[in-house]
Every structure is written in C-alpha cells, then in structure tokens.
Amino acid sequence: MIRRLVTLLGPEHARPLNRAAVLLAVSAALQGAVFAVLLPILRAPGDAWPWLVAAGVATAVCGIVYHRGVVTARHAGYTLSSHLHGRIGDHVVTLPLGWFTPARVGSLGRLATQNVMSVMGVPAHLLDPLIGAVVTPAAAALALFAVDWRLGLAALAAAPLAVAAYRWSGRLVRRTDEAANTAAGEAAARVVEFARNQPVLRAFGLGGPGLRLLDDALAAHRNAARRLLKTALPGMAVFVVTVQAAFTALVLVAVFTALGGDVDIPTTVVALVLAVRFTEPMLVAAELGAAVRMAEGALDRVERVLAEPRLPEPAVSRPFGAPSIEFDGVRFGYDGTPVLEDVGFVVPAGTMTALVGPSGAGKSTILRLVPRFFDVDGGTVRVGGADVRELRGEDLLRRIALVSQNTFLFAGTVADNIRFGRPDATDREVRAAAERAGIGALVTRMRVGEGGTQLSGGERQRVSIARALLKDAPIVLLDEPTAALDAAAEQAVTQALDELRGERTLLVVTHRTATARAADQILVLDGGRITERGRHDELLRLGGRYAEFCALREHARGWRIPAAGKTEGD
Missing domain, CATH: 3.40.50.300 (P-loop containing nucleotide triphosphate hydrolases)
Incomplete structure (x- = not known):
C-alpha cells in the first residue's frame, strides 16, 4: 500500500512519506534488537558497563529517530490529504457532465471527506504500527537466532502462519467494505435530502419520522455495518490466536531448552523478552487490520475516480473568430x-x-x-x-x-x-x-x-x-x-x-x-x-x-x- 501511495503522490510529494518510512523502520529495528544487548549484561554484570553504554546510546538514538519519524509521518499525511483534494478537484472538473449521476455526486462528497481522511490516516496514524509489526518482529527473530538457533527457527516458522492469517482477515474485511461504504453514502445523502426539503415534506405530511426512503437507507446502512463487523471479527480472532500460539511456542521452546540445561538463565530471560517483542507489534497490527483494509478500499475508490477518462482537449486552442x-x-x-x-x-x-x-x-x-x-x-x-x-x-x-x-x-x-x-x-x-x-x-x-x-x-x-x-x-x-x-x-x-x-x-x-x-x-x-x-x-x-x-x-x-x-x- 505504501508503494501505491508513493505512486499516487509522485516523486515531488512522496519524499516526506519515504523519509518517514525509513526513520520508522530504523526505529523499529532498534526496538527489536536492543534487547539482545541484555544478554552480556546479565551474564557478566560486573563488566557490563560498555554494554550499558551501548544500550543507552541505542535507546537514545531510537527515541530521536522515532520522534523524527512520527513527526515526518504526520507531515506526510497532511501532504497526502492536500495533494489528494487538489488532484480530485482538478480531475473532476475535466470529466464530462454525464459522469455526474446522482449516485456519483453523492459518493463524491464522501470520497473527498471520509475516504481521503481514511487514506491520509495511513501515513499519519497507521504507518508507525504497521512498520513496527513487520520490522520489529523481524529484528527480534534475528536477535533470537543470535541467542539460540532453535528459538530463531521457532520464530521463523510462526511468521508465515501469522502473515497468512493477516491477509485472510484483510480479504474478509474488503469483501464487505465496499457495500458498507455505498450504504453509508446513500444514508448520508438521504439525511441531507430530508433536512433540505422539510417544507415540501411537511406540506405532504412527511416531515417527521417514518419517511420510507430515509428509513430504508438508514436500515441498509445499519445492516451493512453489522455485516462488516460480523465478517471482520472471525478473521481478527484467527490472526490473534495465531500470534498467541506463536508466542506460546516460543515460550515453550525457551523453557524446554532451559530445563534441559542447554541454555543458561540469562539466555532464557533474554529469549522470553525477545519473544514478547516478536509478538506484541503483531497484536497491535491485528487491532488496526480492519482500518488498514478500509483505507485500502478508500484508496481504491480514489484511484478509480482519478482513472476516469477526462474530456480530451488540445494543448493550444484553435483561433476563436466571431462569436457564432x-x-x-x-x-x-x-x-x-x-x-x-x-x-x-x-x-x-x-x-x-x-x-x-x-x-x-x-x-x-x-x-x-x-x-x-x-x-x-x-x-x-x-x-x-x-x-x-x-x-x-x-x-x-x-x-x-x-x-x-x-x-x-x-x-x-x-x-x-x-x-x-x-x-x-x-x-x-x-x-x-x-x-x-x-x-x-x-x-x-x-x-x-x-x-x-x-x-x-x-x-x-x-x-x-x-x-x-x-x-x-x-x-x-x-x-x-x-x-x-x-x-x-x-x-x-x-x-x-x-x-x-x-x-x-x-x-x-x-x-x-x-x-x-x-x-x-x-x-x-x-x-x-x-x-x-x-x-x-x-x-x-x-x-x-x-x-x-x-x-x-x-x-x-x-x-x-x-x-x-x-x-x-x-
């Protein structure tokens, strides 16, 4: 999705987004790997001061990079919002009037407000946890390999299962998001219509509750929202269970290796800490999975409008004679x-x-x-x-x-x-x-x-x-x-x-x-x-x-x- 946003923004406007992605990726990698420094500290506390200095420096760098990454991501989100509004406005005025059917006019208002805000939220609010859900577990898995190769293999075995569950849950959400968006647009249009036409409605005794067109639109919106919720919950539950199972497997491997005498207590403690860092960002991503898929659906709708063919026109007009x-x-x-x-x-x-x-x-x-x-x-x-x-x-x-x-x-x-x-x-x-x-x-x-x-x-x-x-x-x-x-x-x-x-x-x-x-x-x-x-x-x-x-x-x-x-x- 980040690649789609970069393409949509173009080279000139995509720099803040690329910079934010790099900064947040470096910060997430440091968050996953810095805990590996605990191992030499726990094994030799008396000679641990160089490692303590290294951990302090890494933590400070991580904090500075993370702060700059979050600020840059917010700026990228605002830039994206301004750019999309400008592109949508510049494009729709070039479309033939035949494109502006009542249904499209209603959805265009929703597109320029809610859909653009949803897309803007990707760099502004979702980029940080999404990059953390990928980079931090990867860094933690590499650190687990450095601690004990069996723990590293257990982490790598769990990763494909988590990715598959995440994609499956995302497909379930996108299947019903389009219908929910259409129903929401129809309901919003009916509410505005109901408010604007009160004189006519009251003249015919329809100014109060019970207007069938409005009631049907609101009921359709409610039903579509329920279907979206019912569809999203099973996928989210499967993903959460998969991640929890991976965490359980890592804990069991760490405990069994410790009980067998293959690793010492400091190694086991570090392994358990890294296991938490491996699974925690993915659980955060599970909570945001529906928002990400809905943002992808919003981006699809924005791209469809921008792909609508405009009326072709020349670069230079023919000479204009007498106004006949x-x-x-x-x-x-x-x-x-x-x-x-x-x-x-x-x-x-x-x-x-x-x-x-x-x-x-x-x-x-x-x-x-x-x-x-x-x-x-x-x-x-x-x-x-x-x-x-x-x-x-x-x-x-x-x-x-x-x-x-x-x-x-x-x-x-x-x-x-x-x-x-x-x-x-x-x-x-x-x-x-x-x-x-x-x-x-x-x-x-x-x-x-x-x-x-x-x-x-x-x-x-x-x-x-x-x-x-x-x-x-x-x-x-x-x-x-x-x-x-x-x-x-x-x-x-x-x-x-x-x-x-x-x-x-x-x-x-x-x-x-x-x-x-x-x-x-x-x-x-x-x-x-x-x-x-x-x-x-x-x-x-x-x-x-x-x-x-x-x-x-x-x-x-x-x-x-x-x-x-x-x-x-x-």
Whole structure:
C-alpha cells in the first residue's frame, strides 16, 4: 500500500512519506534488537558497563529517530490529504457532465471527506504500527537466532502462519467494505435530502419520522455495518490466536531448552523478552487490520475516480473568430438513448435564436453541447468557427455565460453570488448587472441562505441572469430565463435580453411567446430534430407546430381558477 501511495503522490510529494518510512523502520529495528544487548549484561554484570553504554546510546538514538519519524509521518499525511483534494478537484472538473449521476455526486462528497481522511490516516496514524509489526518482529527473530538457533527457527516458522492469517482477515474485511461504504453514502445523502426539503415534506405530511426512503437507507446502512463487523471479527480472532500460539511456542521452546540445561538463565530471560517483542507489534497490527483494509478500499475508490477518462482537449486552442454557434449534423444520446438526430443550424454572431418545442425534444441538451459539457456522438459543434473539441475547456468557457433552469446560489450575499460571474468586478458593475436583471433592490440583502433558500424562485433566477450579464461573455446561453418570474420581472429580463442583442450572441430555450417573438430566429424541435425554423410571423403563417404552440399559450392565458364554492353557472 505504501508503494501505491508513493505512486499516487509522485516523486515531488512522496519524499516526506519515504523519509518517514525509513526513520520508522530504523526505529523499529532498534526496538527489536536492543534487547539482545541484555544478554552480556546479565551474564557478566560486573563488566557490563560498555554494554550499558551501548544500550543507552541505542535507546537514545531510537527515541530521536522515532520522534523524527512520527513527526515526518504526520507531515506526510497532511501532504497526502492536500495533494489528494487538489488532484480530485482538478480531475473532476475535466470529466464530462454525464459522469455526474446522482449516485456519483453523492459518493463524491464522501470520497473527498471520509475516504481521503481514511487514506491520509495511513501515513499519519497507521504507518508507525504497521512498520513496527513487520520490522520489529523481524529484528527480534534475528536477535533470537543470535541467542539460540532453535528459538530463531521457532520464530521463523510462526511468521508465515501469522502473515497468512493477516491477509485472510484483510480479504474478509474488503469483501464487505465496499457495500458498507455505498450504504453509508446513500444514508448520508438521504439525511441531507430530508433536512433540505422539510417544507415540501411537511406540506405532504412527511416531515417527521417514518419517511420510507430515509428509513430504508438508514436500515441498509445499519445492516451493512453489522455485516462488516460480523465478517471482520472471525478473521481478527484467527490472526490473534495465531500470534498467541506463536508466542506460546516460543515460550515453550525457551523453557524446554532451559530445563534441559542447554541454555543458561540469562539466555532464557533474554529469549522470553525477545519473544514478547516478536509478538506484541503483531497484536497491535491485528487491532488496526480492519482500518488498514478500509483505507485500502478508500484508496481504491480514489484511484478509480482519478482513472476516469477526462474530456480530451488540445494543448493550444484553435483561433476563436466571431462569436457564432454552429451545429452540423449533430447526433447525441444519453446512455445509448438517442436525444438529437441530424441537428444543424447556425446562430450568427450578435443575434438571438430561440429554441422552442415540447419537453424532452432536446432543447436543453443543445445548450449543454455548446460549452462541451458532453461530446457529441456524431457531427460537429462549432463556437467562433472552431470545433469545440479543438478548444481548451478554459478558453471555451471563458467565452460563454450560462443561465440554467436549476440555479444554485452559494451561501453569502446577493452581491457575492452575482460577483461569482466575474470576481474582479467592482461594486458599481455588480449593481449595474443587478439593475439590468431587475434585482437592484436585492443587492443590499446580506444573506441568501444555503443554496439561496431565503430567496424566491424568481429572485434566484434573476441572480443567475445578473451573474451571466456580469461575466460579459460574448455568448450567452439561457435555459427558460423567465420561467420562474412574475410579469414585472419578466419584462425587465426581456428588456435586458433585447438590449444584449447586437452585443452578445444569444441562444435561448423558452416556452414564452414574448421571448420567442423577440428572437431573430426560432428553431422548433420535435423528437430530437429541427422541424421548423424562421421568424415568429413566418412560422405563424406556416401553420405548423410553432403556430400550434402559440395558440396553446394564448389559450392558457384565459385560464381561471374558480373561487371556492362557485360553479360555472353561478
């Protein structure tokens, strides 16, 4: 496992770990061998002062080396934690959005916290006893050979049995650790979900105990933890019994040789002390065996995430021309299910194009393909005249601002969340963006709550729009920008979009007739294909799906919810 950590850290960051391993190995060897110096001291107490000096020097060196080894191991653990967090963060932002399924998102939080802490604990807390469990018994066995060859052979005979029992117990733990980790991640996700969605749950009478999804997740976690415990205990018991049997065998050999007159009393005393040093570190390792195997499982999960293939991108981007968007024969699907088929269109620079169509037609998918959140299955997506696969992700995203349906706000002020679009923006620029999005009065609000819970849905949407406006990117992608807005806010946002035409290239998904009417071009999607295209008046005269869409929207305006207790004839 140490080799895997060294490989993961790389030569530059692995030096503290290698240094700690060497220092702790030297200290463990001294701890195992220093007791052999007792033999000449016990045999000739009157002439033992040179050996006493040697024992004192060895003990002092052992203490100094051990102290430096422990401090270095702690430093190696902190270095490993920082390095893993950095690598995981740098890697996941290069993965396609298709990788971020709900299950993976839940496990990623557990990976970056509990799993990384478990891996960090190997050098910080487990390296010392693990090295001691190997090196100290080996040094004690060599010292036993020096005392009496029969004791040395007895120690060597016991070592393979102890190693086999340790590995068997480790395999038992790893067999159930993955299931326990998955169950723990699901339970944690359900608890967070339960806490965050209390308003909805209480509205349906589910805000208290007895929520089936949460109860099932907690029960699964409890059962998985029990299975892990039941699986780990037998292996640990076998290992402990094996080590105790080895200690008993060493004691018996020492006693029999002493009773037979083959060795003297000082030799027997030293042999018994070395027998204790041979077995004691292995018993400590038995207590930590489950933690080591769980750390190996955590390391497996970290390595699996780091091995996920990232979206390939060039070292240098192609030249970026005028901020146009072009789809050329694009095919795309999720997990083998086709969503877009032979989609082709051009959004000229400085114009506004509206995407209209029924739910599931592929409108939002088109928006996700522009910033290359996914790679197409066929065809080409071009931004600024360049294939998005020939642009570095950083260069592509710098030119695009996105307003999605699901707006996420960070805990902080409204101004902080708007400034997220451009961190170096001045207060005046933040306020100007807020004014254009129709939320100038909200900028002075101190907090938005976790995830923006203290704002209404429309307010969150307008903060997202202000954030995109502040970014000042030449291309703006908007997914239902006015869906959660009231009439006044919708008018403010529509006016802002109208002002941006000519300044920016706009691609808008909308179900609002007013937004579509303002577009230079309307694309009607149905079944993953573009079935109609043109301006508002042209498509109305065509009398196709867009005309039907407008008619339905106009009819919906006349809907009224009758007052309670009244009927149509009242």
